[in-house]
Amino acid sequence: MSDTVEFSATGELADRPRDIRTAHSGADRVFRLTATSVGALVLVVTGSIGVFLAYQGVPTFRRYGLSFLTDSAFDPNLNKVGILAAIVGTVEVAIIALVIAFPLAITSALYISEYAPQRIKSFLVSLVDLMAAIPSVIYGAWGLFVLQPQLLWVARWLATWLGWIPIFDVPGSDPRAANLAASRYEQSAFCAGAVVAMMVIPLACSVMMNVFNQAPPGEREAAYALGSTRWGMIRAVVLPFGRGGIIGGTMLGLGRALGETIAVLLIAQQAFDVKIRVLETGTVTISALVANNFGDSSPIQLKALLAAGFVLFLMTLVVNTFAAVVVGRSRSGAGVDI
Amino acid sequence: MTMLEERPLDEPFAADPATARRQAATSPETADRPRSISSRTFDDRMSLGGSAVASLCLVWLLYTVVLPMSGKLGFVLLWFVAFVLLYAGVTAVSQPGPVVRDRIASAVIQGGAAVVLLVLVFTVAYTFVRGFPAYRHLNFFTQDMSSAGPSDPLTQGGIKHAVVGSLIELGIAVLIALPLGLTTAVFMTEIGGRFGRIVRTIVESMTALPDLVAGLFIYAFLLIALGQERNGFAAAVALSITMLPIIARSADVVLRIVPGGLREASLALGASHWRTVWSVVLPTARPGLATALILGMARGIGETAPVLIVSQPSAYFESNPFHNPMNSLPLFAYTGIRAPDTNSHTRGFGAACVLLATVIVLFVVIRILARQRRARDARPRPWTRLARRASS
Helix, strand or coil, X not given: CCCCCCECCCCCEXXXXXXXXXXXXXXXXXXXXXXXXXHHHHHHHHHHHHHHHHHHHHHHHHHHCCHHHHCCCEEHHHCEECCHHHHHHHHHHXXXXXXXXXXXXXXXXXXXXXXXXXXXXXXXXXXXXXXXXXCHXXXXXXXXXXXXXXXXXXXXXXXXXXXXXXXXXCXXXXXXXXXXXXXXXXXXXXXXXXXXXXXXXXXXXXXXXXXXXXXXXXXXXXXXXXXXXXXXXXXXXXXXXXXXXXXXXXXXXXXXXXXXXXXXXXXXXXXXXXXXXXXXXXXXXXXXXXXHHHCCCCHHHHHHXXXXXXXXXXXXXXXXXXXXXXXXXXXXXXXXXX | CHHHCCCHHXXXXXXXXXXXXXXXXXXXXXXXXXXXXXXXXHHHHHHHHHHHHHHHHHHHHHHHHHCCCCCHHHHHHHHHHHHHXXXXXXHHHHCCHHHHHHHHHHHHHHHHHHHHHHHHHHHHHHHHHHHHHHHCCCHHHHCCXXXXXXXXXXXXXXXXXXXXXXXXXXXXXXXXXXXXXXXXXXXXXXXXXXXXXXXXHHHHHHCCCCHHHHHHHHHHHHHHHCCCCCCHXXXXXXXXXXXXXXXXXXXXXXXHCCCHHHHHXXXXXXXXXXXXXXXXXXXXXXXXXXXXXHHHHHHHXXXXXXXXXXCCCCCCCCCCCCCCCCCCHHHHHHHHXXXXXXXXXXXXXXXXXXXXXXXXXXXXXXXXHHHHHHHHHCCCCHHHHHHHHHHC
């Protein structure tokens, strides 16, 4: 069904299929119209998500202006509505999640595409799919009861030895104390980010895996024929070929991490100050802020939360569209130099 | 969902040369088989096992005797680092540089994959273990929470309302998202064009749309603009918004690999475009389309945030989606786990188990569908043969 004209090696016209798109019957016209309008509907829905949230946010933007984005306190009852702390927290949690998830995602993707025995390969692929479909509330619960108590020790280790770097500083903690002062490390951006990482891994992993699988077999064999080890082959063939997938998968993971709600809500304790000390108790993300305050909010507060949702929508839309473009380009083979 | 991009091993037909090559490589008769590159000598096995044991002992000694450190996670991390270092050192004694690097890479890659697998196994196992006490009481499945307070013993109250709520919401969401999603996929593959590419990019970016934003949109649209009350229907519409791009995207992937020859054969026989899509393209891709639907359902049933926004964690049984707030399983699990007392935790984990079991069952169904497809592809279907004859 290609509508391009192909040339043979001598430059003449290859035999050309007759144009089959001349006249459409009535049923065809209805079919094409329906399908196209449903396609358009998807665009309209995406567009109206933005429009509705923006429209609901207008009173907030008008009233608070730029201070909506630059003020850190969120307390509509005291007439303070700013989401700077939430924006910073969202980015922090997402970056921590990516730092943890990226190495695990790329190693699992490489394992499945390069190391796993052929027999269990498709089983592993569906395990990754399953991991992506496990509800976030389950990861959140696991993170809260199992992962967080373990992470506290790691957090204390980081604070003790790397505390001189501002982001790892935890003021008031005593590294020489025999007991772990859990309350200083619990419910931090670090813990929330680690749990969100569990959800980012399968998403990023499957994108990377699909691209790695498409690395040309001829070149793999060529690398082996030249005496390369498996790692040498991966470095010379698979990774350069999969660069688009690695970037795109990571960006998609970032989009997911920015928007994750329930896990952050379960782990993190709300704290409305802009802080870069990620190991310290208390953080807030846009999604957690909205979900936490939505249930019992006054109309004014509601508008502010919808405006915050609009900011989140914009952030994720930009990241996701960028990722979709990068992945799409890598799939078609363009933009990947081998 | 992104992860469904392509499942080369499961797909019946090879549309592009890369897939064809891969399929050729997997079927035993046609492929030239690559030489085995994983021959291990006794020496190799010993250096692997020796490094593992030595690093374990070393780290145990460091951890318990020499250094004031604690925490299981740190222990495992340190053990892994020590293992990689020792293994590299032992290998370097007898092997050249590239082999050492190969082994380090192999240890790190397999270690990373093992961590991810362990996370998955632990998560599933922990949920089932914590939810187990709730199962021993039958009332957990036959009652709602209207007569029981959160801290009441497990012999009172249950998740009937949440189960029914989840089923109704998911049903409505499927009714909305399935036709729209499939039609979008058909549009992207069969009509396409420049507009089709735009729609595809938007659908792909919508797959990662935060579920919370979908909930907020429905809140602003149905509840504020159209003046509806908080109810199950609104939650279902919000779920369908998160499911639509997933269904559309995975259906798009399977429709794209239906070979063009089939379409051309049908068109050459005089069938209209619509007839071709309905009688050739869709039936050929049917198992893949079922997979797309199930993946959408698996995602939809676990969404918590939209339900939290547009419905409410009510304690009452409600079967009318248009009337009162409706609870759902993930929402019940969330409120239970967030509550301070143990009985609520157990109930929450019980609901999470039901949820997790449903998702796992859905995935088993996907696997079975994929296997059937492969078995059937062994012998060509009638229209495949027809098409081949027509094209030769």
